[in-house]
Amino acid sequence: MIEDRRNLINSKQLMVLIISSTAGVGIISLPYLLVQEVGHNGWIAILLSGISSMIMAVIVFKLLERYKNKSIIEINLILYGKYIGMAVNVFYLLYLTLKLSVNLRIATEVVQITVLRSTPSIVLTVLFFLSTIYISWYGLKSVCRYGNMIFLTILMVLVLYILSLNKVRLTFLLPIGDIEIQGLLESVKIAAFSFLGFAYPLAVYPMVTDKKQSLKYTLLALIFSTVFFGLTIVITTGYFGENMLKHMLFPVYTLALSFRTPIIERLDLLFLVLWFPAMGMTLKGYFFISYYWINRLLNIKRKTLSILLFSTAVIIISRIPNDYNQSLKFLGYTDNIGVLFMFGMIIIGYIMSMIKGGHSN
Amino acid sequence: MMIKKLKTKKIEESGNKAEEKDDKKESEKVEDGKEKLSSSFDDNIYKIKKSFENCPDIIMRKVSIGQNKTGYFLYVAGMVDTDLVQRDFIAPVLNMGYEGLMKEESLENLPVTDISFPVDINTIIDDVLRGNTVFLGEGIDHAISCNLVLFAKRSIEEPIVEKNVKGSHEGFVESLLTNMSMLRRLVKNTSLKFKTFKLGATTNQTCAIAYIEGIASPELLSMLSEKIKNLNSDGFIGIGYIEQFITDHPNSPFPQYLSTERPDKTIAALLEGKFAIMLDGTPVMSIVPVNFFAFFKAPDDYTSNWMFGSFIGAIRVFAAIIAVFLPGLYISVLAFHYYTVPLNLLISLAESRSKVPFQPLMEALIMEITLELLRESTIRLPTYIGTAVGVVGGLIIGQSAVQAGLVSNLMIIVVAVTAIASFVIPSYDMGLAIRFIRFIVMLFSAVFGIIGITTTASLIIANLVILESLGQPYFQPWIPLKLKDLKDAVIRLPINLHRTRPDIAQPVDKIRGRNK
Numbered sequence: 103m104i105e106d107r108r109n110l111i112n113s114k115q116l117m118v119l120i121i122s123s124t125a126g127v128g129i130i131s132l133p134y135l136l137v138q139e140v141g142h143n144g145w146i147a148i149l150l151s152g153i154s155s156m157i158m159a160v161i162v163f164k165l166l167e168r169y170k171n172k173s174i175i176e177i178n179l180i181l182y183g184k185y186i187g188m189a190v191n192v193f194y195l196l197y198l199t200l201k202l203s204v205n206l207r208i209a210t211e212v213v214q215i216t217v218l219r220s221t222p223s224i225v226l227t228v229l230f231f232l233s234t235i236y237i238s239w240y241g242l243k244s245v246c247r248y249g250n251m252i253f254l255t256i257l258m259v260l261v262l263y264i265l266s267l268n269k270v271r272l273t274f275l276l277p278i279g280d281i282e283i284q285g286l287l288e289s290v291k292i293a294a295f296s297f298l299g300f301a302y303p304l305a306v307y308p309m310v311t312d313k314k315q316s317l318k319y320t321l322l323a324l325i326f327s328t329v330f331f332g333l334t335i336v337i338t339t340g341y342f343g344e345n346m347l348k349h350m351l352f353p354v355y356t357l358a359l360s361f362r363t364p365i366i367e368r369l370d371l372l373f374l375v376l377w378f379p380a381m382g383m384t385l386k387g388y389f390f391i392s393y394y395w396i397n398r399l400l401n402i403k404r405k406t407l408s409i410l411l412f413s414t415a416v417i418i419i420s421r422i423p424n425d426y427n428q429s430l431k432f433l434g435y436t437d438n439i440g441v442l443f444m445f446g447m448i449i450i451g452y453i454m455s456m457i458k459g460g461h462s463n
Numbered sequence: 464m465m466i467k468k469l470k471t472k473k474i475e476e477s478g479n480k481a482e483e484k485d486d487k488k489e490s491e492k493v494e495d496g497k498e499k500l501s502s503s504f505d506d507n508i509y510k511i512k513k514s515f516e517n518c519p520d521i522i523m524r525k526v527s528i529g530q531n532k533t534g535y536f537l538y539v540a541g542m543v544d545t546d547l548v549q550r551d552f553i554a555p556v557l558n559m560g561y562e563g564l565m566k567e568e569s570l571e572n573l574p575v576t577d578i579s580f581p582v583d584i585n586t587i588i589d590d591v592l593r594g595n596t597v598f599l600g601e602g603i604d605h606a607i608s609c610n611l612v613l614f615a616k617r618s619i620e621e622p623i624v625e626k627n628v629k630g631s632h633e634g635f636v637e638s639l640l641t642n643m644s645m646l647r648r649l650v651k652n653t654s655l656k657f658k659t660f661k662l663g664a665t666t667n668q669t670c671a672i673a674y675i676e677g678i679a680s681p682e683l684l685s686m687l688s689e690k691i692k693n694l695n696s697d698g699f700i701g702i703g704y705i706e707q708f709i710t711d712h713p714n715s716p717f718p719q720y721l722s723t724e725r726p727d728k729t730i731a732a733l734l735e736g737k738f739a740i741m742l743d744g745t746p747v748m749s750i751v752p753v754n755f756f757a758f759f760k761a762p763d764d765y766t767s768n769w770m771f772g773s774f775i776g777a778i779r780v781f782a783a784i785i786a787v788f789l790p791g792l793y794i795s796v797l798a799f800h801y802y803t804v805p806l807n808l809l810i811s812l813a814e815s816r817s818k819v820p821f822q823p824l825m826e827a828l829i830m831e832i833t834l835e836l837l838r839e840s841t842i843r844l845p846t847y848i849g850t851a852v853g854v855v856g857g858l859i860i861g862q863s864a865v866q867a868g869l870v871s872n873l874m875i876i877v878v879a880v881t882a883i884a885s886f887v888i889p890s891y892d893m894g895l896a897i898r899f900i901r902f903i904v905m906l907f908s909a910v911f912g913i914i915g916i917t918t919t920a921s922l923i924i925a926n927l928v929i930l931e932s933l934g935q936p937y938f939q940p941w942i943p944l945k946l947k948d949l950k951d952a953v954i955r956l957p958i959n960l961h962r963t964r965p966d967i968a969q970p971v972d973k974i975r976g977r978n979k
Contacts, residue, residue, distance in 0.1 A: 115943075213914055218799070221911065229911060233921040240929045247928040250942045371803050371913055378917040379924070 108241030113315035115246035120299035120323035122249030126384030127205045128296035133338040133353040139289040140281050142344040144335040151293035152328030159300040163317040165452045166307045174304040181454045197440040202388035203419035204433045209381040211426035235413050238390045245386045255380040263337045270340035295437040305391040497583040504601040529560040534600035542594035544613035552609050577610035622724035629766040634724045639743035645726045666698030673739040680969040702747045711931050718892035719932040721750040736970030752933035756952040758893035773954035782884035786897045790827045791908035791916050793877045797823040799912030815871040824909035826870050830878040935967050
């Protein structure tokens, strides 16, 4: 099938897609989630997750390269046959849709808790989703181009980190490595959710024009995300300390809240203004992939109708949890199954492809 | 040459005449649906007269050319130089007489520079309507058309909306040929080309794409030509009509074609490999492809030191951000996030607001709509009345609105700063876009506070990254990032660093000043 010009991207754009999709919603609550499991050693979990993600990325590309110009959806059909392959694909897309919906709800809840307490959550959800629907309609290239805005947000966060450096106590990070293995594994799993960026090439590989460069840029994206996440954990842990961090839902936001500036009395508002689009970027990546492949699998031609139906479904699913805490739990359940499924699908897929042998065109 | 061709055709036709007598009328039709001159002079005159029925401006002067034969001079009154036509066309033609008119060499010696010999009625009519003087003689199988056009036109002046300090003070006029000559005067090179098209089913206008061969991309040229060729409408009153028809994203508020009345700005664009769409009857050119930042540039940015150019460029972009978001920010801060205002300012703000009975949105809308009314009225009014309206608006309404308790003092400052900021933007089209978006931002911020502003900002950025101008990304060189082109987006680096042409027009020759 000939790809629409508006969906074709290059490897650098793939890198931007991965960075913008991983750094969005996750960063808001990740330090809080990690500190519950491994205390002040969250950065070790990030490092291990980052490394495992890179290993997974290499396997992903090994698998993709065996089937030229095919995505995991098409590869599954080849490997497992029509029915099992379709079942795996449905599960994969269902997982992505669930993850998208829960992330949408979490982003909405963050805004409601921090700024607009009286505004109904559903209204914020729709508001949040507007630009995602709009930009996804115009294809993957536009999604990736929009993703560049993440660098502006990251720059702002880095300035925030630099400002807070003089109050960071490295002693809060000591002693290094006093973790129980079970907690470490649990935290690596939590962090791995944020690094699912390696899953993007699986779905968008046929749309990448310079495929030879794509592994390199995927690894660069994962390194960038690992460093940024690691830095975030180090700064928040060093600034607040382990005990305080355990009671903070949004540590990075609270960090912004602790600054005063001469003209804008509260820096947290500026932080939210810049972080709001970043949270949207995570949604855009998931939205495009799920919507695009559902359309392809079901062979839907009416684009406007399908995008509206899919958006409505996502919004309805996002209403299932009652509040922020339930959303986090819901995300936990989804990810527990999803991460195992993703890792399983990739590794088993790769083994199957080797057993079946031969390259398919 | 044309006469020879014509005669050859005639011989061929006469050979076939005997056997295809019934098809005579059919053979009078030549290619492209044009009706060939008939052998009957009266028929031809009848058809032309029929076409020019109720057109009192078309003059048909009957003359005798000897040997009992007559002829007609046709022209549009007010579109020809009567003195020259009489001296250099009518008099020599009459002096030649019928016999002279039949000789090829006599016709070639007619003392006019631009002459042609149309053989079909459609071309004759077109020529007359274009301002040519056409002679049609009995017994002669072709007409003689000469171009001695002279019609009233505006003199070359500095464009009112694009004033300039250090550069040229010339502006385009309504005549396409004059505009072409102005460009030719600046580029004395055969590589400056004009690809022309006939547009408008009723108006029959001439449109041209100006470009520099060897720099401009042939692919983009054919893409643009195709778009213009496919235009189908009665007529195109201004260049804006064409822009709206051929734009890739007609539902975006942002202009995707840069309109200008300045030849120097047009030449600068052509030298970057861009195209200028010219339309007969309008002094405005449309430059394409362009990026978002081109709308914040003025020729003066390049004629002064790079530091000032950069400074002014940055000020303009900052002004655009202010013009879009400041009223929305005022509304959201007052309605939702008053805690972000420093305490000292908050006290005086509260005092001023305490007298105002309206919501911040209503207060902002009252002032912004009043300002838009003032702006619109001053644009259409003569300058001297416009100034008076400005005084009424600025001093009386502003001051009185505060005293009457309709708006707060800070609101007046916000509106004034916003208005001044929007005046800074050099492009009228971009100014309109910014004014329009401001109202959307205000409505969103009144409902969702700062998140409303962020949402609209996200949508604006989404729109900017989606847009394309002639297939080229509109928000480049920032997104997609083109490092080497950042030298001329927002800030402008020293002129000696501008060795390469920007990527947006995909120029064939990427290096400036290379000898060809």
